[in-house]
Amino acid sequence: MVLLLAACDQKKNGVRDEAQNFLDDYSQEYVKLYTQDQLAQWISNIEIKKNDSTNTLAAQKADEALAVFTGSKDNIDKARKFLDQKAELSEIQVKQLQYILYNAANNPQTVADLVKRRIKAENDQTQKLYGFQYTVDGKKVSTNNIDDILKNETDVSKRLAAWEASKQVGPTLKDGLVNLRNLRNQTVQALGYHDFFTYQVSDYGMKTDEMMQTMDRLMKELYPLYRELHTWMRYELAKKYGVTEVPDYLPAHWLPNRWGQDWSSMVTVKGINLDSVLHNKKPEWIVKDAEDMYVSLGFNKLPETFWEKSSLYPYPADSAVKKNNHASAWHIDLDKDVRSLMSVEPNAEWFETAHHELGHIYYYMTYTNSDVPPLLRQGANRAYHEAIGTMMGLAAMQKPFLVGRGLIPANVQTDSIQSLLKEALNSVVFIFFSSGTMSNFEKAMYVDSLPADQFNQKWWELSKKYQGIVPPSARGEEYCDAATKTHINDDPAQYYDYALSYVILYQLHNYIAKNILHQDPRATNYYGHKEIGDFLRKIMYPGASKDWKQVLKESTGDELNAKAMLDYFQPLVSWLKEQNKGRKYTLPEAMQ
Numbered sequence: 001m002v003l004l005l006a007a008c009d010q011k012k013n014g015v016r017d018e019a020q021n022f023l024d025d026y027s028q029e030y031v032k033l034y035t036q037d038q039l040a041q042w043i044s045n046i047e048i049k050k051n052d053s054t055n056t057l058a059a060q061k062a063d064e065a066l067a068v069f070t071g072s073k074d075n076i077d078k079a080r081k082f083l084d085q086k087a088e089l090s091e092i093q094v095k096q097l098q099y100i101l102y103n104a105a106n107n108p109q110t111v112a113d114l115v116k117r118r119i120k121a122e123n124d125q126t127q128k129l130y131g132f133q134y135t136v137d138g139k140k141v142s143t144n145n146i147d148d149i150l151k152n153e154t155d156v157s158k159r160l161a162a163w164e165a166s167k168q169v170g171p172t173l174k175d176g177l178v179n180l181r182n183l184r185n186q187t188v189q190a191l192g193y194h195d196f197f198t199y200q201v202s203d204y205g206m207k208t209d210e211m212m213q214t215m216d217r218l219m220k221e222l223y224p225l226y227r228e229l230h231t232w233m234r235y236e237l238a239k240k241y242g243v244t245e246v247p248d249y250l251p252a253h254w255l256p257n258r259w260g261q262d263w264s265s266m267v268t269v270k271g272i273n274l275d276s277v278l279h280n281k282k283p284e285w286i287v288k289d290a291e292d293m294y295v296s297l298g299f300n301k302l303p304e305t306f307w308e309k310s311s312l313y314p315y316p317a318d319s320a321v322k323k324n325n326h327a328s329a330w331h332i333d334l335d336k337d338v339r340s341l342m343s344v345e346p347n348a349e350w351f352e353t354a355h356h357e358l359g360h361i362y363y364y365m366t367y368t369n370s371d372v373p374p375l376l377r378q379g380a381n382r383a384y385h386e387a388i389g390t391m392m393g394l395a396a397m398q399k400p401f402l403v404g405r406g407l408i409p410a411n412v413q414t415d416s417i418q419s420l421l422k423e424a425l426n427s428v429v430f431i432f433f434s435s436g437t438m439s440n441f442e443k444a445m446y447v448d449s450l451p452a453d454q455f456n457q458k459w460w461e462l463s464k465k466y467q468g469i470v471p472p473s474a475r476g477e478e479y480c481d482a483a484t485k486t487h488i489n490d491d492p493a494q495y496y497d498y499a500l501s502y503v504i505l506y507q508l509h510n511y512i513a514k515n516i517l518h519q520d521p522r523a524t525n526y527y528g529h530k531e532i533g534d535f536l537r538k539i540m541y542p543g544a545s546k547d548w549k550q551v552l553k554e555s556t557g558d559e560l561n562a563k564a565m566l567d568y569f570q571p572l573v574s575w576l577k578e579q580n581k582g583r584k585y586t587l588p589e590a591m592q
């Protein structure tokens with residue numbers, strides 16, 4: 001009996017050791033290639049030159065080298081072989097092996113030529129998107145210029161010109177997008193997935209149907225509030241633009257965002273005119289101040305290399321070299337090299353964004369520890385990273401925090417309903433774009449093989465259905481308005497991550513407000529509370545080495561649900577109903 005057990009243990013140790021040797025070798029090579037790839041991608045995002053594809057080619061080469069390794073038949077076979085002996089392995093070993101297989105499916109070398117073509121197509125698409133020169137009335141403009149017009153201009157014809165300019169890049173990207181859809185699908189099909197969307201969803205341990213049902217459930221819960229917001233917005237915008245006839249659906253060019261995904265700039269909360277205060281600050285101050293918030297929670301200062309290596313500020317408008325203007329955070333070597341790509345200007349939006357991006361950076365720094373192997377240095381699931389970042393952005397915009405930071409006077413009278421309205425115009429509105437329009441469009445594209453001559457029709461059908469938004473005039477298939485959205489091109493089939501991240505963020509934030517700060521979730525001041533740092537570190541520390549549902553349950557005591565989000569906005573519903581009295585509701589009473 002004793003002998004038998006000993007023999008059994010020995011076998012277990014044998015397999016475990018063998019698996020560990022494989023994981024060690026794999027990780028070492030993976031980190032090396034991943035780092036080279038990130039470095040090349042970094043350069044290609046901060047040095048975009050017209051008629052010079054050197055950086056793009058280098059990024060492509062690095063992508064290929066990583067793909068050849070992660071998708072190698074040898075690695076796939078070995079990971080499968082060890083997973084067949086799951087019972088003999090430790091949980092953390094199993095997690096790493098599963099990640100190796102998931103990673104392989106995106107680049108299986110059994111279809112090497114396909115993978116190569118896909119990677120080239122992806123890099124070409126990125127270059128076309130970010131190197132594009134937008135023009136309004138023949139004058140060169142940046143996307144920041146366009147966004148300014150959409151936020152501030154009240155002349156509807158000028159708004160229309162800016163909105164149309166923002167869609168100029170679509171036709172340039174259409175063929176590339178169709179091609180990418182096919183290549184992405186074919187690549188993962190080689191490892192048994194139905195399509196690329198389904199593959200992406202599998203990272204949550206879910207099937208496509210389950211994910212889409214989760215999206216529907218979320219939107220259904222929030223729909224009565226969205227319907228009030230939609231009605232309010234139509235009437236208020238008509239008033240603002242001096243239009244007497246209120247349109248039934250929101251014209252896309254009326255909204256303060258290129259895709260109608262964020263309407264919050266519509267509201268200026270009295271007393272909190274952050275833009276005018278921040279306008280006098282240097283962009284550098286914005287990022288330093290964000291760092292200060294994290295330090296006050298007990299996190300370390302950012303490493304020197306962050307400041308040396310990041311690209312934080314915009315290039316001049318006429319610069320021959322362009323950069324990706326979309327904010328992002330990078331974990332270059334899955335170790336100490338963390339960087340951010342931003343185009344910080346001294347305004348409220350970048351103030352919030354800087355707090356958001358540093359959330360990613362501190363997440364990277366926290367799960368970079370000896371208990372988490374490099375392969376599992378990721379968020380608990382893909383949504384967690386966004387949840388933490390967005391939550392910190394939200395906390396940084398709440399009045400008690402801003403007062404504490406000396407950015408607004410303590411005695412300033414603010415309208416809490418207006419604050420809440422502003423937030424709802426951001427997050428609630430966003431859910432209907434992310435869970436609704438974006439997720440359903442990408443599902444149609446990848447899962448249902450949407451024909452290329454129906455892209456624009458589908459896009460606007462979904463915009464109307466979920467967001468209640470219509471184009472200013474007919475947008476035929478000569479346009480490709482979906483492709484003007486960054487993520488459709490270079491961050492595909494995972495936009496539901498952002499919707500899930502909102503749900504998780506309100507769950508975490510409510511917990512912090514109620515159980516740690518004992519403050520109203522709508523008026524908190526995180527600053528200086530080390531217990532919040534402790535709470536966050538517990539979530540961040542294990543990275544992806546722990547199951548995400550377990551992480552949520554252990555930290556908040558709850559399952560995934562939108563109750564916290566609903567609670568948070570409850571006071572707004574009755575206020576909106578009052579405002580909308582006598583107004584015509586054009587969205588159906590229940591979501592269809």
Ligand SMILES: [Zn+2]
Pocket residue numbers: 356357360385386389
């Ligand atoms: Zn983010």
